[in-house]
Amino acid sequence: MSFIKDYIEQQTLNRRNLLLLSAYGLCGAAAATALRPTGARAVTPSPKIAWSYRDRTNPYWNAIVSGGNAFVRSLGLPESALINLINGGSSEKSLADIQSLLARYGSSLALAADPNDMPNCRPVVEAVSRAGAYVSTIWNKTDDLHPWDFGDNYVSHMTWSDIGPSEQTARVLFDAMGGKGGVVHLGGIASNNPAIERLAGFRNALKAYPNIQLLAVQAADWDTQKANQVMSGFLTRYGDAIKGVHCASDTMAYGVIEALRAEGIEDMPVVSYDGNPQAVELVTKGKILATVFTNPYWAGGITASLAYYAATGAFKPSAEPHEHREFYGPTTLVTTKDAQDFKAKYIDTNPQYDWKNFWSMTRGQIQYGKTI
Structure with missing residues (x-):
């Protein structure tokens, strides 16, 4: 139980350090400017890979990024190849960091992102689309925003039926x-x-x-x-x-x-x-x-994978059915009756996943206005 007190005491300092880390590598980028719309679909053999998220001191987001790191390693790249954009819970910082990264890399970016809140998803997607880059999002978007309205550039959105x-x-x-x-x-x-x-x-x-x-x-x-x-x-x-x-x-x-x-x-x-x-x-x-x-490790890896392989041309998002572009992730209830077995399977070690099997653990197309 002592970890809870330590966790609380460390949060403030860790968050400050991680916010500084989120700016690392962006200092030389030009200020974000209006990005021109692109025409034909661009294919990038080796796109830059980035994850935009709230806070790695949070165990959930740490697991998300650990999955992203696992995907990067599967490409034969070091974990440092994954660009971390840490917004600290600020939608304004989330958008500004993404715009700065797009100003540097343009269409050569594969982005995985939690936009932090629902309204912020649209400006993030629009900025990525204008740059001709590729983005897969999780958790937060408005119901009227859909990947298929942005051709190939808005690759996918995953949420969970909570x-x-x-x-x-x-x-x-x-x-x-x-x-x-x-x-x-x-x-x-x-x-x-x-x-x-x-x-x-x-x-x-x-x-x-x-x-x-x-x-x-x-x-x-x-x-x-x-x-x-x-x-x-x-x-x-x-x-x-x-x-x-x-x-x-x-x-x-x-x-x-x-x-x-x-x-x-x-x-x-x-x-x-x-x-x-x-x-x-x-x-x-x-x-x-x-x-x-909610298996954040798998979610972190597969979200980055979807954006990356769309950017490389390995698959064409607009050719996929809607259930491959907006979908639910997996959920498992863990109680005192089964926690030990669950811990041994999913916590003590991470299962090996095929990061090219994009929809193996999805739970169907997102349904709006329904309580499932």
Whole structure:
């Protein structure tokens, strides 16, 4: 359990260092300028590969980038060949860093990206398309933005169907509470697709448990320190009325657990999401009752692979069916009953993946307006 306190203390310093790292290699780039539209599809034998993401101090994003590194190694390249664009949760920085990279490399860029929030996805995609480069995105985009509207340059978008799995974690929590008592929910960034869907799944579960009282819902922005502060506030406000905690991510659960420990509370039922190694370890010990694994290692590698092989001309995105361009990634519920076996298979070692088998683990085309 000491890792939680260490994790919280190191976040501020690590985030500052990683933000500096995100600018490494970009200092000599020209300032971002308006990029001209391109005509015919350009093929680049050896495109530059980049991953744009929030924060590598976060175990989830560390796993994403580890998958990206594994893909790069599969090409016979050193891990340093992967350009890391770390935005620290800023959509403005995300777009500015991508524009700077496009100003340097133009159409010779294969980009994997989480745009940080839904509205930011469109300007990122438009900038990449104007440059004639290639981008595959995950998690965050608006429902009206589709890869097939941008020819080959917007290669793909992957998200996860979080409503059903989040409802499952809520049911695990409510059952542990004996089907009654007060519950609080800590959510992610309000404009993030996963935050919206995980809250929706939580609310769906509430409908089947009339004796569970929802005390509060508050965003903690996927951040451990903010979650710690939010949970401390909940404890001050609601005290013993809180009988369970539903967290939209593992990293926020760490802050919740530390806040509970500070009040001498060791047995509060808590559930979370993402299946990070530390969270799975806590599930094996019963400190977290359930989490949901989204296989970020595979997602990080396959997203980079899709952008790269589209850039090289190995496949033509516009010739693929829609289910190969917008799709769900895999999810697995991990509970105290199966956490040990799961840990041995997915956490203690990373399975070997065929990075050219792009859609082997996808779960069908994204469906809008449906709760699956």
